[in-house]
Amino acid sequence: MKKILSMDKNEILKKFSSEPDRYYKVKLFEEQGFVRKACSKCGKFFWTLDSERELCPDDGTDTYSFIGEPPTTKRFDYTQAWKQVEEFFVKNNHTSVNRYPVVCRWRDDLYFTIASIVDFQRVMGSKVVFEFPANPLVVPQTCLRFKDLENVGVTGRHFSSFCMIGQHSIPNSQGYWKDECVDLDFRLLTEQFGIKKEEVVFVEDVWAGGGSFGSSLEYFVRGLELGNAVFTEFQGELGNHTTLDQKIIDMGAGLERFAWITTGTPTAYDCCFGPITNHLMNKIGIDSDSEMLRNYFTTIAKNLEIYDDLIKVRKQTIKTTGLTEDQISRIITPLEGIYLIADHLRTLIFAITDGALPSNVGGGYNLRMMLRRINGTVDRMNLKLDIDELVDMHIDYLKDTYPELESKRQDVKTILKLESQRYVESKSRMSKMASKLKEKGRAPSVDELITLYESDGITPEYLKETEVISEIPSSFYVKLSDLHQSDKKKAMEQLSLENIAETDMLFYKDDPMEFDAKVLKVFEKGIVLDRTSFYARGGGQEPDHGSIAGFKVINVNKHGGIILHELEGGIPAEGDTVSCKVDVTRRANITKNHTSTHILNSSAREVLGSWVWQHSAFKEDDHARLDITHHSSLTDSQVADIEKAANKIIAKNMSVTIENYDRGTAEQKYGFKIYQGGVVPVKSVRIVSIEDFDVEACGGTHVKKTKDIELIKITKTKRIQDGVVRLEFVSGPTAQQYVKQQGILQTKNKEDSAQKEIKEKLREENKQKAREKIPILLEQVLAGKSVETDGITVNGKLCFTANEDYDDYFHQNFGKKLVAADDTVAYCGIFEAGPTIRIMIYAGEKSGVNAGSIAKEIAAILGGSGGGDDKFAQGGGKDTSKKDEAIAKAKSMILG
Numbered sequence: 001m002k003k004i005l006s007m008d009k010n011e012i013l014k015k016f017s018s019e020p021d022r023y024y025k026v027k028l029f030e031e032q033g034f035v036r037k038a039c040s041k042c043g044k045f046f047w048t049l050d051s052e053r054e055l056c057p058d059d060g061t062d063t064y065s066f067i068g069e070p071p072t073t074k075r076f077d078y079t080q081a082w083k084q085v086e087e088f089f090v091k092n093n094h095t096s097v098n099r100y101p102v103v104c105r106w107r108d109d110l111y112f113t114i115a116s117i118v119d120f121q122r123v124m125g126s127k128v129v130f131e132f133p134a135n136p137l138v139v140p141q142t143c144l145r146f147k148d149l150e151n152v153g154v155t156g157r158h159f160s161s162f163c164m165i166g167q168h169s170i171p172n173s174q175g176y177w178k179d180e181c182v183d184l185d186f187r188l189l190t191e192q193f194g195i196k197k198e199e200v201v202f203v204e205d206v207w208a209g210g211g212s213f214g215s216s217l218e219y220f221v222r223g224l225e226l227g228n229a230v231f232t233e234f235q236g237e238l239g240n241h242t243t244l245d246q247k248i249i250d251m252g253a254g255l256e257r258f259a260w261i262t263t264g265t266p267t268a269y270d271c272c273f274g275p276i277t278n279h280l281m282n283k284i285g286i287d288s289d290s291e292m293l294r295n296y297f298t299t300i301a302k303n304l305e306i307y308d309d310l311i312k313v314r315k316q317t318i319k320t321t322g323l324t325e326d327q328i329s330r331i332i333t334p335l336e337g338i339y340l341i342a343d344h345l346r347t348l349i350f351a352i353t354d355g356a357l358p359s360n361v362g363g364g365y366n367l368r369m370m371l372r373r374i375n376g377t378v379d380r381m382n383l384k385l386d387i388d389e390l391v392d393m394h395i396d397y398l399k400d401t402y403p404e405l406e407s408k409r410q411d412v413k414t415i416l417k418l419e420s421q422r423y424v425e426s427k428s429r430m431s432k433m434a435s436k437l438k439e440k441g442r443a444p445s446v447d448e449l450i451t452l453y454e455s456d457g458i459t460p461e462y463l464k465e466t467e468v469i470s471e472i473p474s475s476f477y478v479k480l481s482d483l484h485q486s487d488k489k490k491a492m493e494q495l496s497l498e499n500i501a502e503t504d505m506l507f508y509k510d511d512p513m514e515f516d517a518k519v520l521k522v523f524e525k526g527i528v529l530d531r532t533s534f535y536a537r538g539g540g541q542e543p544d545h546g547s548i549a550g551f552k553v554i555n556v557n558k559h560g561g562i563i564l565h566e567l568e569g570g571i572p573a574e575g576d577t578v579s580c581k582v583d584v585t586r587r588a589n590i591t592k593n594h595t596s597t598h599i600l601n602s603s604a605r606e607v608l609g610s611w612v613w614q615h616s617a618f619k620e621d622d623h624a625r626l627d628i629t630h631h632s633s634l635t636d637s638q639v640a641d642i643e644k645a646a647n648k649i650i651a652k653n654m655s656v657t658i659e660n661y662d663r664g665t666a667e668q669k670y671g672f673k674i675y676q677g678g679v680v681p682v683k684s685v686r687i688v689s690i691e692d693f694d695v696e697a698c699g700g701t702h703v704k705k706t707k708d709i710e711l712i713k714i715t716k717t718k719r720i721q722d723g724v725v726r727l728e729f730v731s732g733p734t735a736q737q738y739v740k741q742q743g744i745l746q747t748k749n750k751e752d753s754a755q756k757e758i759k760e761k762l763r764e765e766n767k768q769k770a771r772e773k774i775p776i777l778l779e780q781v782l783a784g785k786s787v788e789t790d791g792i793t794v795n796g797k798l799c800f801t802a803n804e805d806y807d808d809y810f811h812q813n814f815g816k817k818l819v820a821a822d823d824t825v826a827y828c829g830i831f832e833a834g835p836t837i838r839i840m841i842y843a844g845e846k847s848g849v850n851a852g853s854i855a856k857e858i859a860a861i862l863g864g865s866g867g868g869d870d871k872f873a874q875g876g877g878k879d880t881s882k883k884d885e886a887i888a889k890a891k892s893m894i895l896g
């Protein structure tokens with residue numbers, strides 16, 4: 001698949017480059033006198049003002065020569081560089097838009113935002129459309145990418161998250177196309193950043209994806225690709241393509257690189273994390289401002305173009321730069337660790353701020369992995385680090401550009417602390433497992449690795465570190481993410497619904513509970529009406545019941561815009577006009593449960609923390625559940641607090657309002673927290689607000705005032721998977737009933753336990769009395785009369801008892817003393833001890849009784865085991881139903 005795509009890409013490039021005037025030549029090139037050249041080494045076409053230049057930026061001799069010698073007169077670090085970019089584009093009529101969340105709530109095929117253009121992509125049915133809040137615009141979009149984690153900290157330029165400067169335009173009366181785009185990018189570099197015109201090289205390339213394609217111009221300065229302007233222009237396949245109705249400019253540039261080129265530090269990490277890198281370097285006594293490091297990282301950059309394998313790149317670099325073992329272990333390795341810590345922590349701050357949680361599943365997997373890598377590095381380097389202090393430094397540095405980080409400062413610290421504790425707790429267990437695996441002498445398979453990670457929390461990174469495996473199999477991540485794909489949608493029943501008009505959904509209008517409708521179509525088990533008030537199953541809300549033409553409605557489902565009613569008992573005929581009645585009580589209960597879900601969700605967030613999002617929900621007539629994202633099981637007091645907060649909202653009798661918005665407007669107005677119930681695949685979204693307490697995009701039915709709900713009771717909570725907690729609850733009359741039942745149950749429990757106490761006390765008293773009776777009983781039995789005394793059957797010198805008042809203390813003392821006094825005596829007692837029935841036998845030497853064989857046989861009857869010798873034995877079992885049988889058998893065995 002991938003191969004075909006890249007072949008396509010090469011073909012498109014060949015085609016476009018054969019007509020450079022049409023696809024690549026922009027006004028700027030003409031005005032400034034750019035010349036078009038083919039690289040003498042790789043053949044790629046590029047545009048330059050330097051007529052002497054023979055090589056493309058990748059192959060050029062000036063590659064990474066900005067390290068130590070930046071081509072600009074001004075120096076800008078990360079946050080300053082953004083101010084420059086923003087100032088330039090705003091000056092040139094762009095709207096500067098705030099970044100979108102890194103957790104991609106508006107697409108269900110992406111966990112994280114991976115490019116600035118993703119901000120504006122919305123799914124409509126099966127198509128992706130673009131929705132821009134302004135045109136043209138620029139955005140500092142934080143993007144998360146976990147593909148090259150092993151490069152982070154080592155190469156000098158790979159990050160787990162970076163800021164993509166997104167410059168986007170739709171060519172119309174407000175926006176522009178290629179000429180102006182390239183002109184702007186060129187002026188950004190030369191005018192705003194003061195880079196000499198001759199330093200800028202544009203390379204011809206193409207972009208293809210999602211059924212569309214277009215030409216692109218990558219721009220480089222001294223071998224460093226700063227940005228790539230993609231002109232999405234066509235759809236279809238090359239040769240069989242049409243021009244898009246909506247052409248789009250997707251220029252993405254790396255802010256980290258803009259800072260790097262103006263500062264010329266050895267790595268991009270040195271100028272992008274504010275004071276953190278220096279702070280960490282001071283801790284271990286390294287100075288990054290050294291010729292040795294500039295040389296080392298310049299060579300790394302060059303070698304990255306030559307070798308595929310990172311280990312080889314590093315080895316070769318050490319060789320050419322002539323570094324000693326001591327320099328590597330004292331400077332390079334610790335530096336790599338510092339860079340990794342700073343990078344991973346910044347990514348975690350963005351992700352947790354936007355509501356993601358480290359876990360074993362889905363996107364949370366990457367976050368946990370990164371924190372484990374930080375923890376592992378800190379351990380290995382033996383660093384004494386205060387993570388809270390580093391979080392503060394990151395946020396203090398970034399908050400000018402990203403003020404939203406400030407409000408989540410404490411939440412980020414809470415989550416990181418909790419996760420680090422979990423790491424410490426699991427460490428010794430992990431090392432034991434690792435050495436066990438090593439003993440096996442066989443590397444675990446990918447499936448085994450997944451089991452190890454999922455059930456024991458052992459990351460493949462850790463196993464690589466401990467040399468259990470030499471490499472992490474590339475299929476590991478693919479398989480794991482496949483496993484955690486959201487539930488596949490059930491295949492829809494095949495019904496021929498073509499040529500049926502869409503159902504008029506009255507539940508979104510005046511919602512009459514009784515109405516007449518026309519039967520449009522009849523299937524074996526269901527019918528389609530022209531209009532209906534029966535709410536169809538959707539958004540976790542169960543369907544309405546009721547009757548149509550006197551037949552029971554048992555299920556209602558939506559198929560696109562058509563609603564199918566399943567009936568029981570009979571079916572009306574096509575063309576009939578039928579009278580329909582919705583079960584009002586059921587609807588009211590479900591509705592209360594639905595509004596309650598919204599209230600509980602926001603209440604849980606208020607009580608627990610900003611990371612709480614709805615994971616999923618289910619609303620039935622008499623019960624409902626809400627699954628939320630949270631890191632731990634809930635304590636009783638947390639549950640009580642959530643319930644209290646929810647009922648406070650009911651008591652306040654807040655208004656619940658429903659309004660329809662254009663999707664873009666809703667997102668801008670309320671933010672992405674409206675997508676609690678998941679992605680909304682339509683242009684117009686239905687916003688349900690409980691005043692300013694909770695605002696969600698939702699298609700369900702809701703009460704008008706919160707007091708209509710009466711009461712919310714959480715009946716049970718459970719951690720159903722890593723990072724997800726389930727709240728089961730009831731509301732309305734069901735909640736009132738629940739409370740009543742709980743009251744009755746409580747009283748009954750109290751009564752039961754009081755009675756049990758009395759019984760227990762009586763038993764204790766009886767046991768005590770029995771113990772006191774031992775001396776008298778001894779006398780009576782040793783007298784040798786065949787009688788029944790106090791529940792003990794005596795036959796000559798053989799005694800048996802199953803009296804309940806005798807406990808093991810009694811049997812031991814009585815039996816022992818009997819046998820000691822007369823060696824012709826045998827004694828057997830059966831009694832209850834907790835859940836088991838036990839037997840104890842004492843046999844005098846001359847009694848003719850074998851204690852051991854009796855114990856064994858009786859225990860077997862009771863489903864247990866027994867043991868001992870001829871003189872003393874005991875045993876028992878838990879099968880209380882065999883008690884009588886055991887007693888009868890024991891009695892006959894001992895008394896003969």
Ligand SMILES: [Zn+2]
Pocket residue numbers: 039040041042043044055056057058059
């Ligand atoms: Zn080349």
Ligand SMILES: [Zn+2]
Pocket residue numbers: 539594598677696697698699700
């Ligand atoms: Zn809802």
